[in-house]
Amino acid sequence: MSEDGKKKASYNVPIGPIHPALKEPCLFNFKMNGEVVEEADFAPGQAHRAIEWMGMRRNPVQIVHLTDRICGICGVSHTLTFARCVEQIAEIEVPERGHYVRTIIAEYERIQSHLLWAGVAAHELGFDTLFHLCWRIREESMDVIEYLTGNRVNYAIIQVGGVRRDFTEDQFPRIEKSLKYYEDLVGKMLKLFLEDKTISLRSKDCGVLSYDDALQLCCVGPTTRASGVNMDVRQDAPYAAYGDIDVTAVLPDVYGGGINGDVYDRIVVRLFEVVQSVGIIRQCLDQMPVGEVLWEKKYPKILAACKKAVGEASASVEAPRGECFHYVRMNGKPEPEAWKVKASTYSNQLAWLKMVTGEQLADLPIIVASIDPCMSCTDRVAVVRNGKRDVLTKEELHRLSVEKTRRLMQ
Amino acid sequence: MTKNVISPQQVADTLTQKFGDGISKLTIKEWAEGSKKTKTYSIWVYLDRSLLKDAIRHIASLDFPHLSVISGVDCGDHIDLLYQMSIFFGMKNSEIKLALVVPVPKDDLTIPTISDIIPGAAYGEREKQEMLGVEVVNIPDGRRLFLPADFPEGVYPWRKDESGITPDMVKELYKVGRPTDRPVPVVKPKEKKKPVKKETPAKEKTPAGENVVPEPVAEEKPEVKNDE
Numbered sequence: 001m002s003e004d005g006k007k008k009a010s011y012n013v014p015i016g017p018i019h020p021a022l023k024e025p026c027l028f029n030f031k032m033n034g035e036v037v038e039e040a041d042f043a044p045g046q047a048h049r050a051i052e053w054m055g056m057r058r059n060p061v062q063i064v065h066l067t068d069r070i071c072g073i074c075g076v077s078h079t080l081t082f083a084r085c086v087e088q089i090a091e092i093e094v095p096e097r098g099h100y101v102r103t104i105i106a107e108y109e110r111i112q113s114h115l116l117w118a119g120v121a122a123h124e125l126g127f128d129t130l131f132h133l134c135w136r137i138r139e140e141s142m143d144v145i146e147y148l149t150g151n152r153v154n155y156a157i158i159q160v161g162g163v164r165r166d167f168t169e170d171q172f173p174r175i176e177k178s179l180k181y182y183e184d185l186v187g188k189m190l191k192l193f194l195e196d197k198t199i200s201l202r203s204k205d206c207g208v209l210s211y212d213d214a215l216q217l218c219c220v221g222p223t224t225r226a227s228g229v230n231m232d233v234r235q236d237a238p239y240a241a242y243g244d245i246d247v248t249a250v251l252p253d254v255y256g257g258g259i260n261g262d263v264y265d266r267i268v269v270r271l272f273e274v275v276q277s278v279g280i281i282r283q284c285l286d287q288m289p290v291g292e293v294l295w296e297k298k299y300p301k302i303l304a305a306c307k308k309a310v311g312e313a314s315a316s317v318e319a320p321r322g323e324c325f326h327y328v329r330m331n332g333k334p335e336p337e338a339w340k341v342k343a344s345t346y347s348n349q350l351a352w353l354k355m356v357t358g359e360q361l362a363d364l365p366i367i368v369a370s371i372d373p374c375m376s377c378t379d380r381v382a383v384v385r386n387g388k389r390d391v392l393t394k395e396e397l398h399r400l401s402v403e404k405t406r407r408l409m410q
Numbered sequence: 411m412t413k414n415v416i417s418p419q420q421v422a423d424t425l426t427q428k429f430g431d432g433i434s435k436l437t438i439k440e441w442a443e444g445s446k447k448t449k450t451y452s453i454w455v456y457l458d459r460s461l462l463k464d465a466i467r468h469i470a471s472l473d474f475p476h477l478s479v480i481s482g483v484d485c486g487d488h489i490d491l492l493y494q495m496s497i498f499f500g501m502k503n504s505e506i507k508l509a510l511v512v513p514v515p516k517d518d519l520t521i522p523t524i525s526d527i528i529p530g531a532a533y534g535e536r537e538k539q540e541m542l543g544v545e546v547v548n549i550p551d552g553r554r555l556f557l558p559a560d561f562p563e564g565v566y567p568w569r570k571d572e573s574g575i576t577p578d579m580v581k582e583l584y585k586v587g588r589p590t591d592r593p594v595p596v597v598k599p600k601e602k603k604k605p606v607k608k609e610t611p612a613k614e615k616t617p618a619g620e621n622v623v624p625e626p627v628a629e630e631k632p633e634v635k636n637d638e
Contacts, residue, residue, distance in 0.1 A: 216528065239450070
């Protein structure tokens with residue numbers, strides 16, 4: 001059959017809109033030649049909720065809590081970015097301690113998000129023991145976030161002009177305990193992920209994204225850093241307390257293996273960022289100033305300041321998945337004239353097409369998961385789902401992936 | 411990999427030098443956060459549409475930009491497209507944010523594609539086509555991005571004029587109510603609380619005891635009465 005190459009038919013494998021790797025919907029279409037992906041295409045927009053449209057009919061103090069709901073995992077990133085936009089337009093100065101509280105919560109969010117991802121990655125490779133271990137460890141950061149903000153998700157901690165709750169003196173021992181917990185576990189986690197033969201076999205030279213592609217496709221976050229692009233908003237344009245702290249972008253060569261831009265490098269970057277986050281929280285706790293955390297305690301006054309504001313501003317924040325960017329234009333009315341949300345996955349999705357071309361079907365779950373996609377962040381407009389589609393379910397794909405791991409281990 | 415970093419003022423100068431009259435407004439904004447008040451800069455350039463590609467090429471010659479997003483605002487008679495990017499990233503506090511604001515008149519809603527210079531821009535351009543109705547000339551992939559296939563043609567969600575979302579397209583979820591073709595939920599309406607409320611005045615009826623007996627005991631009393 002392979003002799004008469006012209007007749008060898010390539011065929012299409014649609015995957016989705018139920019997501020092949022995560023719990024979120026996205027429709028993929030792969031043009032396959034045997035086991036190898038020749039061409040890929042995808043259609044996002046299966047989880048649209050019209051959040052920007054809703055935002056343009058609400059005032060900033062309301063929108064802050066709406067932004068919490070853009071994404072369940074990077075809640076604080078979107079609220080922080082939006083609040084920073086409005087603060088720039090209305091020239092509201094956040095108290096110093098407010099910046100530190102923001103930074104600490106943002107870093108805990110990074111820890112829990114990266115560990116959640118590490119668990120998902122392990123699961124996609126069929127390494128479920130590690131998946132359970134990761135999620136068990138992740139609980140510690142979730143507990144601390146709940147202890148500090150009152151909520152596990154949708155923290156509702158950020159307000160325009162600062163944060164809504166301060167840390168009390170008796171909360172610091174709990175933070176310290178969690179930092180110690182992670183510091184003790186770091187060595188074990190690095191060993192389990194990076195020295196494991198199964199993970200290396202499946203993730204090295206798999207889903208490669210070159211430096212040039214990462215730069216030209218405007219990728220962000222761990223995805224682009226794994227390809228060697230030195231870009232981290234915390235370092236490049238420091239916000240909140242990051243200007244006071246020593247932060248440098250984590251590139252995969254921290255582990256000594258060079259920069260290859262494959263799935264393995266994305267694991268390296270994320271794991272070392274967890275280590276880095278623990279360090280950042282330590283630095284914040286050491287330098288934390290005393291004082292107020294909110295520009296104005298009376299919310300009607302915050303709202304009045306926002307209503308008067310005229311102008312436009314953009315802000316970006318390094319969310320766990322990369323740059324989260326908001327643009328707001330206000331024109332003296334309570335509701336903004338324009339509000340654009342750019343979530344990190346928005347920038348990273350195009351990279352999928354480069355990553356999956358030439359790869360095997362069984363590798364797709366881990367490659368798709370390797371950018372840590374968050375569809376709810378990216379899709380934000382109204383939606384009707386229509387008709388039936390022929391789909392490969394997540395379970396089938398997952399089974400393929402597990403079978404490949406087994407084959408490799410034999 | 412060292413970059414030739416120049417100050418925001420110098421970037422602005424090179425832009426005004428090169429494009430002169432094509433720039434209708436240029437502002438450099440400064441913002442500082444944290445205890446050390448670390449300053450970050452953003453340059454906002456209001457630019458003529460015909461100069462967009464040249465401007466992007468010029469910026470790319472300084473440093474290949476990271477295009478964050480293309481935003482768009484419906485301003486009535488024209489649409490502002492904002493090409494928001496950053497340059498000089500990769501070092502501590504060296505990044506400069508750049509926003510190229512390009513007004514596009516509504517009677518001629520076209521804009522050249524920049525995806526030949528920045529391939530990643532194609533994604534944002536597809537979004538602008540479907541959300542604002544701006545035609546991106548020579549776009550490599552003109553399909554819809556986020557909107558579903560059955561979304562009506564000629565409706566652009568970000569527009570504020572008659573081609574935007576009309577009120578009849580908006581579903582007010584709180585008004586929808588329960589679907590009529592499904593069985594009624596088995597949960598009984600909450601009526602149990604009412605008799606409890608009737609008991610509470612009974613508690614109040616024994617105020618004489620309150621002075622002598624502490625409250626918890628006072629609560630127990632009506633229960634005993636009920637048992638009897």
